[in-house]
Amino acid sequence: MRPGLHTLVHTCAAVLAAGSLGTTLHHGVEERGTALAFGVLVAVGELTRRNGTRIRQAAPLAAAGSLSYALLGEAGGRPTHHGAAQVVTVVLAASLLGSVPHVGRGHGPVLDPLARRVLTVGFVAVCFQSPYGQGTFDDWSGPAHALLLLALLSLTALCDAVLAAALARSRTGWPFLPMLRDELRAVPGIGAAVVATSAVMALGVAVAGLWALPVLSVPLLLAQLSYRRYAAVRATYRQTIASLARATEVAGYTPAGHAHRVAALSQAVGRDLGLTEPELTVLEYAALMHDIGQLSLVDPVPAGATAGLPVTEQRRIALLGGAVVRQTGVDPRVARIVERQADPYREQPLAARIVRVVNAYEEKSREGGPGGPLTALEELRLATAGEYAPEVVEALARVLSRDTEVVRAYGS
Incomplete structure (x- = not known):
């Protein structure tokens, strides 16, 4: 982990939170009923938080409630007078309160998402509340106000997407642009739902009052429920593939945990x-099932090590594996990667190059004893002229140089 950016972001969020809390305590809470209603909404949103490493927006209802409060100019036709400091204070207090049950279960609050929420809510509140209080938006009515x-x-x-990608880059060391691309991919999905709900809540409360909050929360809750069911289906799908990958281990063709180690390191x-x-995701599935062709062999390969076999035998096993994968109904791209993992690397897709290099590294490091990882990496570098893709081998070296859970599993 690179603490520089984390420390900076957390410090900025802490300074903003402390300043907002002090200002709110000094001036008092305006429209306490409105503040309480939005605070309850944010807390309920935090209670429905779903934790997970692949979740882009863990608490969409809390995010929507926070942003709508920051953009609230009227409540039931009456102007509101809360400022940006009160918005940040209410959101922070409600987020922490809603995180209490998660803390009891050992899940949060996670500092990065909390810091991001404080900073983004503070940003939008400053951009809206201050000009609104000065009358800048008095002429913005109807569609113009909504826009x-x-x-x-x-x-x-x-x-928020840029900030999330930057924090992830600082935490993991992975390239920034692909992470930003992944964050931006989520914006048209659950991110768009949060944006739309936030705007509708702010406009609805301005006209109908606080009674609009529970009504307007229902669509987002339903969307969150549907997303959870979709995620559960995806998790079950992955577990099925992982179970198929264990078939070679159960049959004694490959060592225990080999497929999962190759999959984890291939993803890295x-x-x-x-x-x-x-x-x-496709790469992970292909790495999990890369050895499944060995089930068609009459005589198992010693220790399941295919990297040392003749090229013709490697290709035969790869083609058999691809045929098996196609019968399982898995994404056809997975079968193509499995089939081509033994082809000359210049003719392989990138995912097949990665599986080939990581599989060879795992086998060679396992055979080499305590000094196996370093020896295996050196052997791969010496073989980049003909067998292994140089850019993949160097990426593997960079990954192994980092102190991550995946690397520690290999004893590096």
């Missing part, structure tokens, strides 16, 4: 080379 809210929310969503190398999330 103004959508523009501010869209800009905030983009800034893929991230270093800039693959997107969909490409990484």
Whole structure:
């Protein structure tokens, strides 16, 4: 982890939160009923948070409630007088309160998402509340006012994506641009739902009052429920593929955990080379099932080590594996990667190059004893002239040089 950016972001969020809290305590809370209603909404959104490494927006309802409060200019036809400091204070207090049950289960609050929320809410509140209080937006009514809210929310969503990618880059060391691309991919999905709900909530409360909040929260809650079901289906799908990958281990063709180690390290190398999330998913599935062709062999390969076999035998096993994968109904791209993992690397797609290099590294490091990882990496570098893609081998070396859980699993 590179603490510089993390420390800077967390410090800025802490300074903003402390300043907002002090200002709110000094001047008092304006429109306490409105503040309480939005605080409850944010807290409920935090209670429905879903934790996970691949989740872009873990608490969409809390995010929508926070942003709508920052963009609130009227409540039930009456002007509001809360400022940006009160917005940040209410959102922070409600977020922390809603995180209490998660803390009891050992899940949060996570500092990065909390810091991002404080900064993004503070940003949109300053952009709207201060000019609104000075009468700058008095002439912005009807569609113009709605477009103004959508523009501010869209800009905030983009800034949040950049901040999330930067924090992830600082935390993992992976390239920034692919991570930003993945964050931006989520904006038209759940991000668009949050933006739309935030704008509708702010406009709805301005006209109908606080009773609009529970009504307007229902569509986003339903969308969140549907997303969770989709994620559950995806998780079940991956577990099925992982179970198929274990068939070679159960049959004694490959060592225990080999497929999962290759898959984890392949994903790390893929991230270093800039693959997107969909490409990484295909790569993971192909790495899990890369040895499944060995089930067609009459005599098992010793220790399942295919890297040392003749090229013709490697290709035969790869083609058998691709045929098996096609019968499982998995994405055809996975079968193509499995089939081509033994081809000359200049003719392979990038995912097949990665699987080939990582599989060879795992086998060679396992055979080499305590000094196996370094020896295996050196052997791969010496073989880049003909067998292994040089850019993949160097990416593997960069990944192994980082102190991550994947690397520690290899004893590097």
